[in-house]
Amino acid sequence: MASRLVPKVNSKWGGSPCKEKHVVLLSPVGKIEISGCERGVHEIKLPKMSVLPSGRAETSAACEVCPGAEEPPEPLRQCTAWLRAYFCEPASTGSLPVPAFHHPLLQRDSFTRKVLWTLLEDVKFGEAVSYKQLAELAGNSRAARAVGGAMRSNPIPIIIPCHRVIRSSGDSGRYGGGQPLKEWLLSHEKLQKEKLSAPAAPGLGTRPQSAQQSSGKR
Known part of the structure; x- marks a missing residue:
């Protein structure tokens, strides 16, 4: 699906004109629709399903942005980059900027x-x-x-x-x-x-990674 440019003049977005664009990310869990403008991301719409295509929560290289006729604004580029990292390279999300939100x-x-x-x-x-x-x-x-x-x-x-x-x-x-x-x-x-x-395999010339923090708040 191509990106769309939709005039958005509505007080719910802060009372000033807002041109909303849409981007679709093809993710391991299906199509994720992202909308936003130059000020920030408006919404992320997830695919709603009763059964996922695969029961395995593995990373996947199949995480691509559908090409659009126009270049999306920076917040949408940051959003898609963050989501792609989340699915495909989770360790890198901490070094990526969280996009601005405009909702x-x-x-x-x-x-x-x-x-x-x-x-x-x-x-x-x-x-x-x-x-x-x-x-x-x-x-x-x-x-x-x-x-x-x-x-x-x-x-x-x-x-x-x-x-x-x-x-x-x-x-x-x-x-x-x-x-x-x-x-x-x-x-x-x-x-x-x-x-x-997990520690690195022995004999590969790498040092074991330190254990991560506890996985839950008590």
């Missing part, structure tokens, strides 16, 4: 915004937290239900990793892209973190 939910002051930013900043690759734990991190231990609402409202999934928020029982819980996709993402991160934590 009203992430601009106005609210508990939802605080929860989403807390999740982005505090819950790292390969980690998982419960709704209650995230509520505590965001400063209100009694707001687990509100955290659930914030996860459902998240316009930037994967980058703002709502898939890392699970039930206290350990069950993965619901997800906008479907529970199989959530479980695939969690499995993908667990597998890649284990690979990064």
Whole structure:
């Protein structure tokens, strides 16, 4: 699918003209649609499915941006670069810039915004937290239900990793892209973190990597 240029003059994007462009990323879990403008990413839309094409959460070279007639703005280029790294070279995501966001939910002051930013900043690759734990991190231990609402409202999934928020029982819980996709993402991160934590094979002239931090917040 080619990128599209759509005039966007709507107060929900901050009250000023906003020309929205669209990019499609072909990922190991299907087509991911990204929209945004020069100011930042508006939304990431995940494929919703009941069964994933493969049960194995392996990295894949099949992660490409569909060519478009026009060059996407910088935030969309950064977004696609980050997502490609997430799927194909997870170790490199920490060195890549997180794209700017231009969505009203992430601009106005609210508990939802605080929860989403807390999740982005505090819950790292390969980690998982419960709704209650995230509520505590965001400063209100009694707001687990509100955290659930914030996860459902998240316009930037994967980058703002709502898939890392699970039930206290350990069950993965619901997800906008479907529970199989959530479980695939969690499995993908667990597998890649284990690979990064594993010592190098002896005799190859490389030093063992240090163990990574604990994979969950308690």
